[in-house]
Amino acid sequence: MAVAIKDLGFSNIRIYNGGLKDWAKAGYEIESQEPLPEYEGSYMEAQELLALIRRTDIEDCKDKQGNPLFTILDYRTELVHNEGKDLPVISTKCPQLVMLLDDFADPVKRDTIPRTGTVILVSETGNRDPFAMRYLHNHGYDNIVGLRFGMRAWIKAGYPVEMSR
Amino acid sequence: MKRIVLWVMLMVYIFPFSSLAMERFDIVTTEEMHAMLKDREEGKMDFLLVNALDELLFRNEAIPGSINVPWANTEGAVHRLGDNKDRPIVIYCKGYR
16 A cells, blocks of 8 residues: 555655554544444354365356355455456355455445355455455345354365455 | 575566566555545645445445445546546455455
């Protein structure tokens, strides 16, 4: 981010590395313009997702009505910025949606997220999943789970990936 | 010795290219941040505090006095930084490490 701003010509940039986490820990004020409602989302371990993929890929990821058994919602910022060309994505026959977190606020884009079948959130590290789940639950989604520790855990475990196109 | 010479040559040739070199920025601590905001409030200094998180996250929680320039949409939001490119900027995000 700082590099992107510097590349745009801004010369006097510093970084508050501790961010919101350390700010809150120090007891300083946090402001909230639109607080997300509390919601305790659920998570899936990378190993569980691998088992699910192995099971569902055999059935071409479709239930008896032809609906996807699950959908991956990959909202990694870097994936969108790279136009999906160079980064590894989870290898599965199940559908995958790619969008930014802020796209969830766009009703047209949000409506592409299925309301049936499990939707598995994939982010860089899973840090944003609680907020994504709180936001989507507030918009009536009760089928969202987060991939614990995100794509980092998937890659670290050496599970199958393919290059996105 | 040969290895050291090669390493030095590599540094000399690669580091002038910013895209290949490791960018370094000065770090602000929590206490410095707090003091800077207080000084800004009292008119003793001027800087922009930039929250680089997605807008949905920024609206949920932010340090008072921040503006939002999401990393996901830097080009679309860069106008919020204004035209003065020398104005000091402090960037923060979630802070998970």
